[in-house]
Amino acid sequence: MAIKLDMSKAYDRVEWDYLREVMSRMGFHSHWIDLVMHCVTTVCYNVIHDGHVIGPIHPTRGIRQGDPLSTYLFIICADGLSTLIQQYEANRIIHGCRVARGAPPITHMLFADDSYLFCQATNGAAEGVMSLLHSFEQASGQQVNVAKSSVFFSPNIDNQSRTLICSTLQMSQADEGSLYLGLPNIIGRNKSAIFGFLKNKVMARMNTWEGKFLSRAGKEILLKTVIQSLPTYAMSVFLIPIGICEEIEKLMASFWWKTSSSKGNGIIWMSWNRLGASKDDGGMGFRHLHDFNLAMLAKQGCRMLCNHDTLVSRIFKAKYFPHSDFLLAKLGNNPRFVWRSIWGAQHLVKKGAIRTIGNGASTNILTHPWLPSTENKYVSSTHPGLISNTVSSLFFMDPRTWDVDIIRDLFPTQEANIILGLPLSPHASDDCWSWSNDSKGCFTVKSAYNLLQDDKHLHSGPNNSGFWRKLWQLKIPPKVKNFLWRASNDCLPTCLNLVIKHVNIDSRCPVCKLYTETVVHALISCPFAHSYWTKLGPRYVPDVLSSFGSWLDKLFRTLKDDQVSYVAMVCWALWNARNNTVWKDKSSTVSAVLMSAKTTLDHWKKAQDNICLSSIFFDNKGDGAELWTKPDNNHIKINVDAALFPQEHSYGYGIVARDSTGHLIEAKTGYFEGNLDASTVEALSIKEALSWIKSKNWQNVEIESDSMISVQGIRGNQVINSLSGLILHDCQILLSSLPSVSLRFIRRSANRVAHVVARYSRFLSGRSIFEYNVWSDCESLLYSKYL
Structure with missing residues (x-):
């Protein structure tokens, strides 16, 4: 059976002597206990009644509700009840419940002043619970509210036993509507x-x-x-x-x-x-x-x-x-x-x-998902040699590398390529x-x-060019973004759309009263709106217009962000002018629309300037650079980047080393088959750069990567249980052995050369690139700008 206990005025009844004794038994220092008890015992209250102050009132027990310290103090008090229950269980007065053979026995669950006790459904156990609760009440000052407490029985307990136990406990049997921590205790058939x-x-x-x-x-x-x-x-x-x-x-x-x-x-x-x-x-x-x-x-x-x-x-x-x-x-x-x-x-x-x-010892080849594939993480090979074997049987231990011959023999070509493209960490254990x-x-x-x-x-609307992402990133009021979203999805209440929704109105435009009002007509082709767009220039007036979204998408690709923001505000102002005509019978001029759009946008931008916006926190000096800069004298700067080729199920990396004059020392590429995610390949590219530096015995090296996740993971001490986490741990070990090497995060715009080299890795795999054999596209980018 389970007994749900409710403590009456739990915080107000805590005896101060009991609280002090429990903290002492738990091993807190006496000075710390004195400080806590000083906070608890020096409280006083004043009561205002009929305009008169009554007090001060000095309590002799209890802890204040709402005080940040009180919650923790009550948990300490509840630990006394937990210890008492364990003592009763050790003395075999009560016995916990097991849900199955081999399951741990459960005697109680405590959450603040809501408690559950579990024991056998016998009258003897009920008497033991009453004795336990009486002892706790005497010591702590707590009192069980039997009216709000209840008893739950398993279905195999007969009614006579239930009645006897409830009588002993002086509690009622729980009904189906009872709750614990806001959730139903009993789940019947009618879930709805x-x-x-x-x-x-x-x-x-x-x-x-x-x-x-x-x-x-x-x-x-x-x-x-x-x-x-x-x-x-x-x-x-x-x-x-x-x-x-x-x-x-x-x-x-x-x-x-x-x-x-x-x-x-x-x-x-x-x-x-x-x-x-x-x-x-x-x-x-x-x-x-x-x-x-x-x-x-x-x-x-x-x-x-x-x-x-x-x-x-x-x-x-x-x-x-x-x-x-x-x-x-x-x-x-x-x-x-x-x-x-x-x-x-x-x-x-x-x-x-x-x-x-890690070491592959606890992963079964056939029954565990371990392939880094988006299609199937399980091995499909049914070769009898794989039965009951672990992944550790597929690679050499020293050094830890895949056994290519065995893998090619036992697995289909595609699976073999995926396995061989899976990096192994020499330092990982389990x-x-x-x-x-x-x-x-x-x-x-x-x-x-x-x-x-x-x-x-789930896809809807234009999404090939990142149309929706550009829309939501506009620096305009949120309500205007929402308006553009509705217009692009043809969800504005134009006259035609209302007629389609069976609203009995005239479908003609309420402004020009000539043409059917669609979203395109209301915001672009209506003579009133068209006169404004014509003044702005021909690129604002579409030749062939299929939808508002296609028109806006074209502007995204041809205009600057601030220009598109202004266009958005004009669309908003045009719609407001149209609504004023419909609901207030008030006509507007083009100049009024322009002034409304500009004023609204200016006021919103000014309000944003007054808000303290938090920026990305960069750990080290130089983080977040948007342009590539030359390293200091006698220093080497290495830029790394990764590239994914999903169609070929492969990935690659590019590493570019330059001296303090900005000239290319050497570049390196790598290309592998496998389905790895971007964060793993970025981490792998940094690891390859560190290994390369170590093999070259270079000193005073600055490594730059545009992967913030990888840089933060290497600098931090958080354990990451993923393949990228194992590689980042390898990077930490390598970096600790290279005291003159530093790592920083840069923007993608400052890492363009490494990006190009990484994209070319599938054509130049394993090649070393110098000034005399660098291809023209990379050379022009390499020396276009240093600053």
Whole structure:
């Protein structure tokens, strides 16, 4: 049975002598204890009643709620209860519960003043619990609120025993609606009814925003930061019914599209699936809640896969997969809903989890995912010589290199190339699990969610040239960006679009009253708008116009950023002028539109100048340079870069060494077959540069790379459980043996020569390049600018 305890006035009842004694038993220094107790015992209160001050009132026990120190002090007090429970268990007065054979016994779970006790469902155990609680109450001053406490029984306990135990404990049996930490304790058959409170919370929060004048940019922030976060806690434990997720998404869509003047739900101009696409793909980046739910549950699965020693992992492993790992676990017969939920995300963990090869001793060749391939991480070869063997049997140990002959014999050509393109670290020890969709190898909910979205291929609108990315990067007010997004997706309430949505109005333009009003007509080809664009010049007037998005995309490619920003503001002002004509019967002039656009943009930019914006923090002097500069006298500067060739399933790197005069000393390339991610290849290029410097015995060398992740990883001391992490660790070891070598981060614009050399690596693999044999394109770039 499980006993849910509720402490009455938990913070206010803490005895000061008990708190001091517990801290003393835990080993805190007496001086530190005196300081803490001085903070606790010197408090006093004053009460204002009928305008008169009553006090001061000096309490004799309790800790103040809201004080930052109080939470930690109460945890210390709760440790006394935990120690007492362990003592009762050691004396065999109570016994913990095991969920399965081989599982650790559980006696209690504590979270602040919410506690759970687990023991056998016998009257003797109930009497032991009462004795335990009485002892704790006497010592600490705490008091169990039996009216709010309850008892949970397993289904095989008969009613007579339940009644007797509840009578002994003076508590009632828990009902299906009971909660612990905001989540339901008992999950019945009707999941939609149980989790309906999530929808109610969303509705209640949205109702508080009714009547407020919010732009769509403001609504976007509220939906992403508030509404989407409300079900997050429940989603990390349970698989929420798809129906509940869809109902919440409908509420979000209605709130998003509804205007302040509309009485109903507003017109839905775009489906939620399209809104849920990333901003780079033409959507708004809202979450698909079911996919986000799976990503949250996949986090629990990854913890069970990687952290075997945690209490949760030990319990679930003993119950559901005692002889395998999480990736091979089965659902089982009559599983609990929590396990069913976590197991539902197993397919996602399988897609992203991969073994990082260290010494290869614990990775099975056939049953573990270890190939760095986006198509299949498992070996497809069925050669009998691979059965039960580990990856360590495929390479030599000293030095650690692949056994090319064995790999060519046992694997198909494509798999053999992938394996041989996998770098081996001479310093790595044990193999480990990592997450293939994160540069640091760590599981993140964001990367898991993106993995699900990549499978759906959610794309809408023009995306070949980075159109949407350019749109969202414009330095204009957020509401104007949102306006451009709606215009590019043909989601503006023009007369024609309203007629399509069955609104009974005239489809002609309300400004010129001549032509059908589309987005293109309202913002570009209407005589009123066209007169303005004509004044700006012919490049603003399109020859053939298919859509507003195509016109804007052309401007992105031909105009400067500040010019495009001004065009965006003019479009916004034209739309406002059109709305004034419709709703206020107020006509505007071209000069008024221009003045409105310029004034709005100027005011917004001035407001941004008054905001202290944080920039990227660079660790070392010289980081973030945008132009290449000559090194100091008697110094050598080496630039490195990597290149990926996805079509050929290969990668390469380029290394360029120059002296203090800016002349080329030597350049080096490398080209390999394999499917490695960008961060791994960037780390590998730095490692090759360090090894090259060591072999040349060069002194006073400056290495520059445009990979911030790699530079920060080498400088930091964080353990990164991925292939790139192993290579970065090798770089740290090499760099420590080269005291006169420094490493810094530069912008891509300052690394153009190394970039070109890396792109040519597939034609010049393994070649050394000097001034006499450098090709013309590289030579012109090499000596075009030093500063």
